[in-house]
Amino acid sequence: MSAPLKLSPSAPAAEPAEGRRPRALVIAEAWRELGPGVAALSNGSGRPLARTLKLILDPLVIRPVQNPGLAGGTLTSDAAAELHDRIRAAGGDLTAAAAWFLELKAARRRLRITDGNPQEKYFQRCFELARTSGPPSADADAVAAEVVTEIAEASGDSLLAQVRELLRDETAAARLGEELGDAWSRRPGSGPAPAAASASASASAETxxxxxxxxxxxxxxxxLSVLVDGSAGSAASARLADDGTAQQLGLTRHPLPPAPRLGETASKRDLPLPFDRSIFERLFAALSGGARVDLGIDAEELIAAEIVRSTSAWQLGEEDSRVAMLLGAEASTALDAGRAAQPTAAHRLLAARWHREAYVRRALRLPEGTSGVPASVVDDIRSVRRGYLRRLWVRLHGRELREQPLDPRDVWDLLDGVLRSVVMDQRQRLKTMMVRGADEREATEAA
Incomplete structure (x- = not known):
């Protein structure tokens, strides 16, 4: 009788199941804890989309290359806890990224962009926006349009991409450069033409x-109709020819506005002041928010029109835009520190919006060097009127390029909206700088 067969012990061949957890299950559990705020990045069962895992969670949150213990199909209990904590710690950024994805999809629809998968194109940019800007704020529409258009430009078929290619063509650039030089040598005076002088004079300070x-x-x-009909905006631009006036208004760094270059490159983070921008930078600043598909103009016509606009009063092409600059320049005097008299409702409302900002008051009140706010940011707050007028010019210029007429009923929304945008920007910058300054002081004291 043969000896009984001896079986090898099974324990060394397999670790007890309770010692490890499926990675996918750990991710799903942590994801559900983030709540409905990440729905835009989730599938129908409430788990992260496959592209969410591929484009956001793995490369930007979990980082399995740097953390190989989190990469396997199953995880030890310690690795599972670490993975869970990583996703939970990124919850704020992931929720903000989901909100930005909705904003970018809405901008994509408005701009009638249909090529490519929006998840593939936008997920990582949404997470980047979440990390750098937090959740969408008052200017989310404009930011989303810029991002969507910038991504679309990578395909090379946008109007702005066509402008760039034309300016890189040596023959075309030489021809347009001659056109620019000739236009500036023949540009009209900053004041009104003689035929309009009497009408302009009637547009008094009382109007x-x-x-x-x-x-x-x-x-x-x-x-407003009286001001437009009387070319009051054009007449007011005459003062920009005075040495230093345009500089004081924050529109140029030079005593007198210089003739622009054609240019062929631009950076959103480093755009010059309005009157110091090249022709391409002016178009880039306006069209990076998306040109209407029915604009009905080609790249060369667009450049030629911008050359003419650059020689006009306030470097704007429409009289209603110039009147809006006149009104903004007057109303924004209410933002100057120490100005007591507020003669009109617009003055009073703008002053009230600005001076009730707690972050602004704190930055101005604390001694320099102890607030955590760089001197350059404090200077921007003290000279808010310059920032206001710069942004107002940019808004008006963009409206002209998109052929959006300025209805008189929309003038206040424009004037107030520009300051609201400046306030939101300053508030975010101050929050960031103050928190950073506090962290640095704590680190120094701890050391």
Whole structure:
């Protein structure tokens, strides 16, 4: 009788199941704890989408290359806890990224962009926006449009991409450069033409004040029409020819606005002041938010029109835009520190919006060097009027390029919206700088 067969012990061949956990299950559990805020990055069962895992969680949150213990199909209990903690710690960024994805998808629809998968194109940019800017704020529409258009430009078929290619063509650039030089040598004076001089004179300071008193209520159409018909905006631009005036308004770094270059490159993070921008930088700043597909103009026509605009009063092409600059320049005097008299409703409302900002008051009150806010940011707050007028010019220039006429009923929304945008930007910058300064002081004290 043969000896009984001896079986090898099974324990060394397999680790007890309770000692390890499936990686996918750990991710799903941690993801569910983030709640409905990440729904835009989730599938129907509430788990992260496959692209969420591929484009956001693995490369940007979990980072299995740097953390190989989190890469396997099953994880030890310690690795599972670490993975869970990583996803939970990134919850705020992931929720903000989901909100940004909804904003970018909406901008994509508005701009009628249909090529490519939006998840593939936008997921990582949404997480980047979440990390750098936090959740979407008041200017989310504009930011989303810029990002979507920038991504679309990578395909080379946008109007702005065509402008760039044309300016890189030596023959075309030489021809357009001659056109630019000729236009600036023949540009009209900054003041009104003689035929319009008497009409401009009738647009008195009282009419400007009447418009600023009435526009917050939507009743400013009559005085605004008087100002537009009388070319008051063009007349007011005459002062920009005075040495240093445009510089004081924050529109140029030079005593007198220089003739622009054609240019062929631009950076959103490093754009010059409005009157110091090249022709390409002006178009880039406006069209990076998305040109209408029915604009009905080719790249060369667009450049030629911008050359003409650069020689015009306020470097804007429409009189209603120039009047809006006149009104903004007057109303924004209310933002100057120490200004007591507020003669119109627009002055009073703008002043109230700015001076009630707690972060602004704190930055101005604390001694320099102890607030955690760099001197350059404090200077921007003290000279907010310059920043206001710069942003107002950019808004008006962009409206002209997109062929969006300025209705008199929208003037106050424009003037107030520009300051609201400046406030939101300053508030975010101050929050970031103050938190960073506090962290640095704590680190120094701890050391």
């Amino acid at each position: 400007v004040a009447a418009a600023l008193d009435a526009c917050p209520t939507g009743d400013g159409s009559a005085p």
